[in-house]
Amino acid sequence: MAETNLKVVLASRPDGKPSTANFRVETGPLPEPAEGEVLVRNQWLSIDPYMRGRMMDIRTYAEPVALGDVMVGDTAGVVVASRHADFAVGDAVAGPLGWQRYGTLPGQALRRVDTARVPLSAGLGVAGMPGVTAWVGLMDLCAPQAGETVVVTAASGGVGGVAGQLARIAGCRVVGVAGGPDKCRHVVEDLGFDACLDYRAEDFRQQLKAAVPQGIDCIFDNVGGPVLDALVGRLKPFARVALCGAISEVDNPSPTGLRRLLPLIVNRVKLQGFIVGDHPARWPVAIDALSGHVAAGRIHYRETIADGLENAPQALLDLLAGRSLGKQLVRIT
Structure with a gap:
């Protein structure tokens, strides 16, 4: 066991777009688990919008995050010391331990990763918070029915990719929206979507009309802005919209929100934003189902991996700039 802990703290707040200078790498003593706590040696860090x-x-x-504090984030690793009856040394776990090599948490704040069915890293992706997010938004809010048309934005990302595959498993026609031909190719060829549209294409709206000639029953949206506006115009009566994210507003000094309200009213659309942390009862159900889908080969996923905790700040910048494919992770060495 290393004698010191490596961690990344928030050094300053961004003035405009964030940079690696907003972070600082520090070393310190290993944390000691208190009664009821577990010490985890983190092996993977999740990077999320x-x-x-x-x-x-x-x-x-x-x-x-307070200045000088360890940056927040979910990690996956192995228990190296335990003062909690439910966890033993060697257990594979995941939890919000932050950007550091070692961390302690109360046992109830950790969840086990079933490494017999999924790799440890997947406990931060398809069988972790992004997967549960996709499950709650798609299965609970959109409630897709076989034969319906579902459109997923940011379809090549860790959440969107899972949401679209869940819709396919439910028997829906699934159209993805992503940025660039390479991402769209991944969405169709690797993830099994029926089609994928490049929102950067000049004829995006024409492609959308051709891809959903009968309209859209459900939108799983991670983007907002002009893309969502275009999709809203194609909604069918009694359609559902799950608002998961609004990446178009990140570092945008003049974000544009929904400007087309009439289609929502005329079509009696159910539109709901959600935060996955508000649904704790759904996590075990979703993770069990998602792990089963992965083990059976029904759900596929891609990981973009940065090596070394010191490279976590750049990994976050790459994610925000759209340079990641699938789930962005940091391998903690």
Whole structure:
């Protein structure tokens, strides 16, 4: 066991777009688990879009990271010391331990990763928070029925890719929206979507009309802005929209929200935003089902991996710039 802990802290708040200078790498002593706690040696760090908001001194659904504190994030690793009866040394676990090599948490804040069915890293992706997010938004809010048309934005990402595959398993026609031909090729060829549209294409709206000639029954949206506006115009009566994210508003000084309300009213659309942390009862159900789908080969996924905790800041910038494919992870060495 290493004698020191490596961690990345928030050094300053971004003035405009974030940079690696907003972070600082530090070393310190290994944390000691208190009674009821577990010490974990983290092997993987999840990099997710919500982290951008936590860098700002603005409270939304969660507190911002304080300057000098370890940056927030989910990790997956192995128990190296335990003072909790339900966990033993060697157990594979995941939890919100942050950007550090070692961390402690109360046992109830950790979840086991079933490495007999999925790799440990998947406990942060398809069988972790992104997968559960896809499950809650798609299965609970959209409630797709066989034969319906589902459109998923940011379809090549860790959440969108899973949401679309769940819709396919439910018997739906699934159209993805992604940025660039390479991502669209991955969405169709690797993830099994029926079609994928490049929102950067000049004829995006014409492609959309051709791809969903009968309209859209459900939108799983991670983007917002002009893309969502275009999709709203193709909604069918009694369609559902699950609002998962709004990446178009990140670092955009003049974001554009929904501008087309009439189609929502005329078509009696159900539109709902959600935060996956509000649905704790769904996590075990979703993770069990998703792990089964992965083990059976029904759900596929891609990981983009950065090596070394010190490279986590750049991994976050790459994710926000759209340079990641699938789930963005950091391998903690």
